[in-house]
Amino acid sequence: MSDTPTTWLQSLPKVCLHDHLDGGLLPETMIELAQEIGHELPAEEPQALAAWFKQAADSRSLERYLETFEHTVALMQTAENLRRVAMEHVLTLAADGVIYGEVRWAPELHLTQGLSMAQAVEAVADGLMDGMEQVGQAGGRILVNQILCAMRHQNNSLEVVKTALAYRPLGVVGFDLAGPEDGFSAADHAEALDLAARHFLPVTLHAGEAYGLDSIRQALGAGRALRLGHGVRITEDITARTLAEIDPTGELLPDADREQTVLQLGEVAEWVKNRRTTLETCPCSNLQTDAAEHLDRVGLGLDFEPARSYEEHPVALLLQAGFAVTINPDNRLMSSTSMTREFAELARYHGFGLTEFFEVTLNAINGAFCSQDEKQALLRSVQMVYSQLALQEQEGESRVSGA
Template sequence: MTDTFPDAAPDLDFDLKALPKVSLHDHLDGGLRPATIIELAAAVGHPLPSTDPVALGEWFRESADSGSLVRYLETFDHTIAVMQTREGLSRVAKEFVEDLADDGVVYGEVRWAPEQHLQQGLSLDDVVEAVQAGLDAGVDAVAETGRDIQVGQLITAMRHADRGQEIAELAVRHRNNGAVGFDIAGAEDGFLPARFKDAFTYLAAHNFPATVHAGEAAGLESIQSALVDGRALRLGHGVRIAEDITVEFDDEDAATDDGADEVNDNIGLVTLGDLASWVRDRGIALEICPSSNLQTGAIAGFGEGIESHPLDMLYQLGFNVTINTDNRLMSGVTLTDEFELLVETFDYDLDDLLELTLNAAEAAFLPLEEKEALVEYINEAYADLG
């Protein structure tokens, strides 16, 4: 991946890439290596915009950087096309884990939609097993380099399709073979989580956790449905919960100032609506993806640049903010890049990055003992920097 912000935070006296990270929102079909896409596409006869890895990577980023979630999602036609065989799925999953580890990720949840990978005759169970084989191979490859990483699958249903119950049952069926949670993804606007209410009830009855894409392309109604109908423990993106927050500024000019610090210094009365209060007070994690949110227009209602992203306001107000990449290929970012972006834009320091990372660790779909071990590992790694 390219270093999107190579000159960010020049005064840091620690290596952001070396910091242990937790990745909760990262799509398998959005994190392929361009060179791998080219090789797999040649094998299956799928035409690409370019067969040069650098040019193809640039095409993905430029196509995704349109301000439209619909056009952003169209880039997946090429990645999904090369993920229709056991070999393709396993290779992509293995490399996905290796790339996470190279970015300092020590725990990652990999979300993907099995129903999109059946074009060559594989069954739903076949594709889940193929991805798990690749994830396991990636973990083993990382271990051979003296590092450790733990990963789990978030089995995802496409919200515009009608396979929610089937995919929920698939997720539960593989809970002892790498599946750690359930999600719905795809076109959010017009497809409320209520469509899959029965599937979410099934998951709850089987004590299987769910995170739901909500508050990205649609607003508060989508978030409400994710919590009520989807019984979501986390919100995928969730950034538009900020629409339920009213901020009055002490200085009228501060509200239009481009400097994030000046705005924060002049915030006066902050009023949370009932939904925002519910999300904050119960610690429902927001899986925020800063660069992706800017690309897809998810934060268009708050301003044009990354400095207008409400994540800092949400963080300062005590929301359970976690930082993620969404789709590393399309956004051209890593978690290191996103951390650098926060340091550069909002002047975050090591304590802030630690808190955001611990938020993610504590929101992970892990057994309590493993979660506590992860938190301890992260705390010790940061303490060594002190």
């Protein structure tokens, strides 16, 4: 399997929890829609347009990263275009091996041509259904639900939560706060978050990405978040200590390696780990925006230095430490990525195999905002495929050893 990672990784059943609708448009679709409405794009050929988005997103700045959305959002201001983009998003997920997805977007950003939030949500719901029906007709199976975002720096969160509650029957399963974290606390949206809590609407908040541990505290406290969008800055609440530091006299563990490193968790990290709060990690996106701490500096109490490669990303450390890590693409267009690509990079740089991919997929199923019955169906599908692949792997190893 390791010789051709993308082949078997493509076929793995995946669960995708952090995927932005306005961050996953197809370049070909963008060019066509832009021509229809007279919107000027930075490039007029699909490959060149994709390259422009990737370059802009590689700027190491979340603010610059977010600027790229001016073009995608501009093309998603009518019910027809929203429906098409949503439909194509489902087909993209299916081709990526996703069997369950939650796509998030901010309806307040799609009202410049006269749509109401309700009309926008209905259009996306129609598009998702169109895509799911096409996948079903082709012999596949996929379920995609919506998460509605409110922008942290705006004042529309209460209306967004009310819209989410009204459209639960059409597959709206959660609420999120997106946009700039620093300076825009989750507590600023207390009324909306209280309403979501009173009606048991699940909440996942962008936190621990562009801002540090305080953002995560706010998400868990004021937000009562069940999941953390990215959440990678949880590493700021981890301390690495040797056994010699913990047990100076050697009386507690006399036969242990004195230089062995142990990770000690602070109160926030301990809470996140023990409550199985889902971390919606997005490695490629994190590298573009300098969100994740360099693996070699985690726990040392040094000034923050960002990871600049998959090898330096702390995702494997967090998984090994027992956090409920999941893998996600964030914005497929801006990051030029997919679930399969994220898996392939983790296989290449962190040695992820069937065991690790099953674990992150199981974490995603457990953290999903779908019903328990749907989770059980997802789990059965995933277990069946992984069992077959594990058996094939064992048979392959037996043939090699027998030779």
